[in-house]
Amino acid sequence: MAGAIIENMSTKKLVIVGVILLLFQAFSFMVGGLIAPSPTTAVHYLATKCVDSVRHHQSNKWFMPWGPNQCDKIRDLEEAMSRKIEANNIVFAVHIPLPNKEMSPWFQFMLVILQFDIAFKMYNQIEDGAMATIDVGLAYRDDTLSEWTEMAHSIEQRKLSCNFTTSKTYENEGRYYECDLLPFMELGSVAHKYYLLNIRLPVSERKKVNVGIGEVKDIRLVGIHQNGGFTKVWFAMKTFLTPSILIIMVWYWRRITLMTRPPVLLEKVIFALGMCMTFINIPVEWFSVGFNWTWMLLFGDIRQGIFYAMLLSFWIIFCGEHLMDEMKRNHFSVYWKQVGPIVFGSFCLFIFDMCERCGLNTHRHTHTHTAVHGLFLTCCFSTRGVQLKNPFYSIWASDVGTELAMAFIIVAGICACLYFLFLCFMVFQVFRNISGKRSCLPAMTKARRLIYEGLIFRFKFLMLVTLTCAAMTVIFFIISQVNEGHWHWGDYTVQVNSAFFTGIYGMWNLYVFAIMFLYAPSHKRYGEQQSSGDAGASGEDVQLTTTITHVDGPTELYKMTGKEAQE
Amino acid sequence: SCAQPILTHCVVISLIRPVSVRYLAKLSSVGSISDEETCERLRGLIQRQVQICKRSVEVMDAVRRGAQLAIDECQFQFRNRRWNCSTLETMPVFGKVVTQGTREAAFVYAISAASVAFAVTRACSSGELEKCGCDRNVHGVSPEGFQWSGCSDNIAYGVAFSQSFVDVRERSKGQSSSRALMNLHNNEAGRKAILSHMRVECKCHGVSGSCEVKTCWKAMPPFRKVGNVIKEKFDGATEVEQRKAGTTKVLVPRNSQFKPHTDQDLVYLDPSPDFCDHDPRTPGMLGTAGRQCNRTSKAIDGCELMCCGRGFQTEEVEVVDRCSCKFHWCCYVKCKQCRKMVEVHTCR
Numbered sequence: 052m053a054g055a056i057i058e059n060m061s062t063k064k065l066v067i068v069g070v071i072l073l074l075f076q077a078f079s080f081m082v083g084g085l086i087a088p089s090p091t092t093a094v095h096y097l098a099t100k101c102v103d104s105v106r107h108h109q110s111n112k113w114f115m116p117w118g119p120n121q122c123d124k125i126r127d128l129e130e131a132m133s134r135k136i137e138a139n140n141i142v143f144a145v146h147i148p149l150p151n152k153e154m155s156p157w158f159q160f161m162l163v164i165l166q167f168d169i170a171f172k173m174y175n176q177i178e179d180g181a182m183a184t185i186d187v188g189l190a191y192r193d194d195t196l197s198e199w200t201e202m203a204h205s206i207e208q209r210k211l212s213c214n215f216t217t218s219k220t221y222e223n224e225g226r227y228y229e230c231d232l233l234p235f236m237e238l239g240s241v242a243h244k245y246y247l248l249n250i251r252l253p254v255s256e257r258k259k260v261n262v263g264i265g266e267v268k269d270i271r272l273v274g275i276h277q278n279g280g281f282t283k284v285w286f287a288m289k290t291f292l293t294p295s296i297l298i299i300m301v302w303y304w305r306r307i308t309l310m311t312r313p314p315v316l317l318e319k320v321i322f323a324l325g326m327c328m329t330f331i332n333i334p335v336e337w338f339s340v341g342f343n344w345t346w347m348l349l350f351g352d353i354r355q356g357i358f359y360a361m362l363l364s365f366w367i368i369f370c371g372e373h374l375m376d377e378m379k380r381n382h383f384s385v386y387w388k389q390v391g392p393i394v395f396g397s398f399c400l401f402i403f404d405m406c407e408r409c410g411l412n413t414h415r416h417t418h419t420h421t422a423v424h425g426l427f428l429t430c431c432f433s434t435r436g437v438q439l440k441n442p443f444y445s446i447w448a449s450d451v452g453t454e455l456a457m458a459f460i461i462v463a464g465i466c467a468c469l470y471f472l473f474l475c476f477m478v479f480q481v482f483r484n485i486s487g488k489r490s491c492l493p494a495m496t497k498a499r500r501l502i503y504e505g506l507i508f509r510f511k512f513l514m515l516v517t518l519t520c521a522a523m524t525v526i527f528f529i530i531s532q533v534n535e536g537h538w539h540w541g542d543y544t545v546q547v548n549s550a551f552f553t554g555i556y557g558m559w560n561l562y563v564f565a566i567m568f569l570y571a572p573s574h575k576r577y578g579e580q581q582s583s584g585d586a587g588a589s590g591e592d593v594q595l596t597t598t599i600t601h602v603d604g605p606t607e608l609y610k611m612t613g614k615e616a617q618e
Numbered sequence: 619s620c621a622q623p624i625l626t627h628c629v630v631i632s633l634i635r636p637v638s639v640r641y642l643a644k645l646s647s648v649g650s651i652s653d654e655e656t657c658e659r660l661r662g663l664i665q666r667q668v669q670i671c672k673r674s675v676e677v678m679d680a681v682r683r684g685a686q687l688a689i690d691e692c693q694f695q696f697r698n699r700r701w702n703c704s705t706l707e708t709m710p711v712f713g714k715v716v717t718q719g720t721r722e723a724a725f726v727y728a729i730s731a732a733s734v735a736f737a738v739t740r741a742c743s744s745g746e747l748e749k750c751g752c753d754r755n756v757h758g759v760s761p762e763g764f765q766w767s768g769c770s771d772n773i774a775y776g777v778a779f780s781q782s783f784v785d786v787r788e789r790s791k792g793q794s795s796s797r798a799l800m801n802l803h804n805n806e807a808g809r810k811a812i813l814s815h816m817r818v819e820c821k822c823h824g825v826s827g828s829c830e831v832k833t834c835w836k837a838m839p840p841f842r843k844v845g846n847v848i849k850e851k852f853d854g855a856t857e858v859e860q861r862k863a864g865t866t867k868v869l870v871p872r873n874s875q876f877k878p879h880t881d882q883d884l885v886y887l888d889p890s891p892d893f894c895d896h897d898p899r900t901p902g903m904l905g906t907a908g909r910q911c912n913r914t915s916k917a918i919d920g921c922e923l924m925c926c927g928r929g930f931q932t933e934e935v936e937v938v939d940r941c942s943c944k945f946h947w948c949c950y951v952k953c954k955q956c957r958k959m960v961e962v963h964t965c966r
Contacts, residue, residue, distance in 0.1 A: 088768070089767070090831065090833075091831070092769070092833075093821075093833050093834070093835035094769070095742075095743040095772060095837070096745070097740055097743035098744070099744050099745070116745055117745045126683075128948045128949060131948055131949045132948075132949050135949075137946075137949055138946045138947055138949055138950060141948060141949075146745055149743075149745050149750070150745050151749075152764045152769075153764075155765045157765060158765075162823055164821055166837075168840070172945075175943070175945040225842060226840070226842050227840040227842070252948075254946045254947065261946070262946075264947050265947065266948070267948060271837075273819075275821060275823065275833045278766065278768055279766050280765075280766035280767050352825050355825050356825065400825075404825070528830075532829070532832065
């Protein structure tokens with residue numbers, strides 16, 4: 052009999068383990084669905100139009116939209132017209148959050164999306180390819196009385212992609228264009244209580260700045276942050292999962308080291324998978340509550356990326372090691388063809404992510420080479436340690452950036468396709484070999500038959516579990532995308548999106564846990580192996596050794612061949 | 619005093635008239651309704667509304683803007699019709715047209731309820747009001763609640779405020795009269811015009827911007843869109859009458875072959891007058907004499923229908939038009955003046 056626990060376990064025990072895992076699975080869904088609030092909140096902000104009577108461009112004058120010391124406001128642009136206020140003297144002020152509320156480090160991140168309300172006028176239409184140049188300053192403070200401290204200041208360009216759905220006639224003057232959402236700002240940590248945005252749209256006809264952008268009536272922002280409640284539940288979950296996976300890892304590795312042979316490739320890969328899972332699990336995010344670590348988003352992405360890459364590699368190697376052909380593998384280099392695309396694709400996504408999350412500071416009107424240059428030089432880790440350079444940077448804002456980003460995504464997509472082709476081909480090969488072996492199973496010797504049956508069972512079991520997990524992920528993903536986000540169920544509100552996150556996260560943890568537990572070398576036969584270890588191999592089984600050494604371990608073989616010899 | 623049973627009349631006249639008369643005063647003091655005493659002085663509010671006004675003074679400025687918005691939108695939607703939503707300097711502001719249970723009254727009620735909800739929601743988003751969103755919903759009653767699960771959408775507050783402030787006039791009269799039922803229905807239909815046309819917008823922000831994590835929110839439609847929706851409902855409004863259904867009274871279509879109206883449709887009780895002639899006994903019945911019309915159109919803005927068959931006179935007028943203009947996004951227009959001759963048709 053082969054060596055993994057799963058093969059030696061009685062059906063009854065296997066069912067018990069399955070039920071326990073299912074209970075934990077249900078629990079992880081319930082934690083998200085019933086305790087946690089929805090993962091994120093979007094808050095609407097309408098910018099207040101303030102008048103900057105003497106242009107305080109250089110001085111640290113900040114305009115507050117409400118509360119004490121609020122700015123000199125104008126209701127609408129007709130009022131500005133009648134008061135002879137120029138466009139350059141209008142400041143759009145937004146205070147985040149709304150009155151009587153405070154931001155908190157538990158929000159983890161904050162994205163801000165910008166929308167222009169642009170009215171259609173026959174003689175003042177948006178020109179094709181119009182760019183809005185936005186002069187924006189961001190300040191913070193931690194109590195309502197202190198002065199504002201500048202956090203960032205930048206002049207950004209955003210392409211206006213607006214269309215007017217009705218006919219462009221005098222009748223329809225005053226209707227609004229339908230404009231795409233513009234990515235505006237991204238903060239990797241919410242360390243302060245109050246934020247203030249001052250936005251200007253400076254006009255210069257000579258430099259062709261903000262000319263032909265139509266009649267801007269209002270600026271609306273949408274601020275998105277993670278809900279504090281969700282963050283807390285998520286951290287609690289991670290804190291609980293870390294030791295569970297860590298313990299099973301230690302247990303697993305102890306089992307492997309107890310064996311006389313060195314660990315085979317598959318065992319190492321399973322261990323590496325456990326390590327990646329732990330790496331994701333370790334709740335370093337707790338520090339983000341106390342420290343202003345802006346790179347947390349990027350770090351989270353990297354951890355997630357490493358885990359995905361490892362999981363994909365694991366599937367390939369697992370298939371390869373169960374191919375049951377006459378080739379000897381058991382070495383990582385055999386799989387370079389399959390693992391290569393994963394590594395390359397992940398690397399592309401990593402570079403893309405660096406540039407997207409870091410706020411790399413490219414100049415306006417960059418050429419490709421400066422963009423690529425800037426990409427590697429001024430990414431995150433350049434000045435001021437690992438401080439976000441420019442929270443207003445968006446890779447999608449410039450054409451070069453968009454092309455680069457698209458290139459990375461396309462390359463990553465091609466890699467993903469290649470990978471899935473390889474994987475499907477391998478799975479197909481395994482099944483072909485299984486059916487081939489099955490027809491000649493009765494003709495084999497008992498030992499050989501048991502080995503093959505064990506192989507087939509192990510493969511099919513993992514295949515089933517993996518497919519179930521993948522299907523669950525896809526199904527819940529679709530549900531959470533299609534649904535409104537919460538279901539009402541009597542008095543209870545079930546947060547579908549939160550349930551999706553905690554449930555799927557819990558599921559992959561249980562998956563790794565189950566693999567480490569079930570595919571660990573079995574303890575049962577361990578003692579017997581050594582006693583019968585010196586038996587010679589019969590001629591028939593020599594060939595077999597090369598095929599399955601790497602999965603079963605040579606000791607198993609010695610044992611079986613020893614039995615054969617005794618018979 | 620304001621005897622009309624309509625919110626818009628009274629609030630509009632109370633809130634807007636002092637402003638429209640003293641336009642400059644508005645510019646210098648924007649927050650015109652700032653203390654509780656002002657609530658007492660506002661003509662036309664019933665006692666319950668004065669209470670609400672005192673309780674939430676900060677909202678009243680938004681209500682005033684909403685009322686102005688309603689008038690502007692009404693005049694835009696009806697610019698080509700015989701009744702063009704013209705307002706009077708005297709009470710009631712829309713004239714007597716809307717004191718009867720006509721289609722036009724239905725429109726005015728719907729657009730005012732919608733505009734109050736709209737303006738209050740906007741005021742919430744700009745931070746003018748302190749108790750939006752977070753105090754209506756079960757979630758997030760306090761700053762801790764906001765930090766745990768965020769607040770509900772501001773539109774919920776806007777609609778709820780519109781319901782409490784606008785509908786209280788009808789509710790205080792009891793549900794018995796058919797006019798109250800009609801007004802309540804049309805108020806709700808106006809608010810539904812906003813609610814059912816909220817745009818859902820989403821942003822993906824998962825790993826590398828993937829849609830693994832996606833946040834969606836509902837954005838209010840522009841008010842012009844709300845006006846268009848209510849105008850469509852006006853065109854397809856249902857004539858109803860009051861019937862008893864058990865203990866309650868309900869409105870059902872007068873013509874039983876018509877399918878029953880939904881809660882988004884406008885309903886009216888009385889047929890509209892033709893609005894052709896000036897009637898000095900009916901305030902607001904200005905007639906169409908002197909109105910401009912379109913000679914080539916066969917629709918209601920065409921001279922045939924607009925002038926009610928009285929004929930029209932044509933003048934050639936020199937119009938100074940703006941041409942080859944340069945615009946900035948705000949506040950700056952530099953144009954040449956172009957003069958051209960235009961034929962203007964006015965009803966006799």
